[in-house]
Amino acid sequence: MALKGNLLVGQSGGPTAVINASLAGVIEQAKKHEQIEGIYGMDHGVEGLLREDILDLRSESDAAVSLLPATPSAALGSCRKKLTEDDYEKLLSILKAHNVRYLFYIGGNDSADTCHRIGRLADEAGWEMRVVGVPKTVDNDLAYTDHCPGYGSVARFNALATRDAGLDTRALYSVDTVKIIETMGRNAGWITAATALAREQADDPPHLVYLPERTFDRERFLADVKREVERGGGCVVAVCEGLRDAGGEPLVAFKHAVGTDSFGHKQLGGVGDYLVNLIAEQLGIKARFDKAGTIQRSFGLAQSDVDVAEAKMAGSAAVRRACDGVTDQMVTLQRVSQNPYRCETALAPLEDVANAERPVPDEFINEQGNYVTPAFLDYVRPLIGGPLPPYARLNMTRVARQVQS
């Protein structure tokens, strides 16, 4: 007999442009299953759940739910909360009091860990409840999945932004010769790597791409920039906020204790500013930096249609699988065909996903450690949806000189 009861879904960690598409997938799929009674949402993830702040999602209009996939950021509210043993006990009592039998948490590896622990606790207490994780992270660093919902859109934003900021530098390189584009990415360089999608012809920006998977070497960096500047036409450099030196320390860390979240993750930043000053001091060349910050992960206009569809599919699959009896698993995406690109959902144990990280592999980074490989571009290109909009390229034919020889 089917397990009857209420469903509870939450959103966790950093928002993305498509985390609400996963939420819409959960809600719309849940409405198709009779064994699911109430459809509840956590108001700001487990942090709100601890205060018993629970939302009735069946009361939301179809119009609102249908707009969710186009709406960036986390509509239910999010949190970054590392739970204590007491918190877990309290959560279980709240889940039981609300007859929650289906629990879905849309998040990254910390969320997978949280889910796994709640599920184990419920199990030990004899409370039958299906717990399924829905993957979400712009960082794209979850293991066991080809890629993560949220990544395709932040990749699209950075491809667009790098192409446009690159055209900007090419136009005005006699004034602003070097442009640093600082992207997100705490430990993995997936987001930074995606800036390379801006290059359509040889010599197009970005000219240099530095990922945290390679140690940042000041002298090599300066030599790279100098060489690119001498080539002419300006130099566009994409760097990850999480770049580290030979000692494994971030180039720049936030100075204040308030810059550390409850998982101990330090807020990074300032790499762009640091490099602008380094280039000015060491090379005497004027540089500037763009740091889109949270705009990159939440920019609705840059949503990848593939990403939106997959995020929704992941939410939908989580509910379908849970109704089939699956628990303690996270939905994953498996690329079953590259050409034409096609992804299907699969499952991986929450415990395996939890706290695992997947850095950009060696085969996606060039030997010099200052760009990505064609293999990476093949990997990432389908994820950003359609191609970038076409731009004019003038042939720039010169008129014969009359005055100067």
Place this chain on the structure above:
Amino acid sequence: MALKGNLLVGQSGGPTAVINASLAGVIEQAKKHEQIEGIYGMDHGVEGLLREDILDLRSESDAAVSLLPATPSAALGSCRKKLTEDDYEKLLSILKAHNVRYLFYIGGNDSADTCHRIGRLADEAGWEMRVVGVPKTVDNDLAYTDHCPGYGSVARFNALATRDAGLDTRALYSVDTVKIIETMGRNAGWITAATALAREQADDPPHLVYLPERTFDRERFLADVKREVERGGGCVVAVCEGLRDAGGEPLVAFKHAVGTDSFGHKQLGGVGDYLVNLIAEQLGIKARFDKAGTIQRSFGLAQSDVDVAEAKMAGSAAVRRACDGVTDQMVTLQRVSQNPYRCETALAPLEDVANAERPVPDEFINEQGNYVTPAFLDYVRPLIGGPLPPYARLNMTRVARQVQS
């Protein structure tokens, strides 16, 4: 008899999302006038012209020209070049050698000055040449025009980015409580002010908006932020990179001499970083900043369709007027109707426009100096083209508590 000869067009100053639309307007209009023979472009503005780097724009395909309006940044290349007396003499000899009779320079107030001087010199030398400026600046600080092509699109970008980054903060305010959005704007706050278009309902971000037209007061700023944070739900603050203290000094200026262009304009930056640290130190609250930098002025996807159309219209009008005999003028935009919004082109003397600046007027800034007025919103709303795409708003109905009272 019509003045026959060649046309030369250049792009100057910081790129925008629509400066190529003005170029397309010039090229397409020029092709309609028989007295215009060669259609030439300056390769990187007057800087390239001094090297006699001139492009033959009649050799560009119709397909390329028709894609120009959708292509951000300056396709001909741009510069920031303050010309010496010798430079002006040299330019005139190059213009004469290439039989340039129609000169168009798409730029801001420095460009208007350059144009006016070239025109005067030609006049003194008895070289008949029509010189017309085409307005362009994301800063929107040109006098004698209702607004400047380029502004509508940077305003649209910042409205979109602030709405999205604002949703991001609302979702995760328990971790990142304050978000600083640092926008461009050297001396005028027009760009920063446009972030207020993100607010659709009371309490929507941005919550505070600081323009350089008002002295930055540290204590008032901290009190404003503290009050907004206590209201709950996080606080989003838009600030201009050009904020100044009571002594008229920028809050943060670029440290290096290479950060100053040939007009003596200092590169600004770091206001966001400065305020994040100020809030952490003085209020003990975690903040972060987004600084889209040059992405905001060149982001193709955020083009305002009104801005594209007006930029093209301005380029087109410049050629039409010059063919009619106008010279030493800049094309301006005059708002002839607010509802429905409609703009027409007019003219203003280059000399009047040159080196004049138009700050945001008092009636567009609230009394406390921490937000804009409804009058400003009426002014700016038509410029960003269509409304922002609709987003879901959940009604967030709470489920009755079972565990806690």
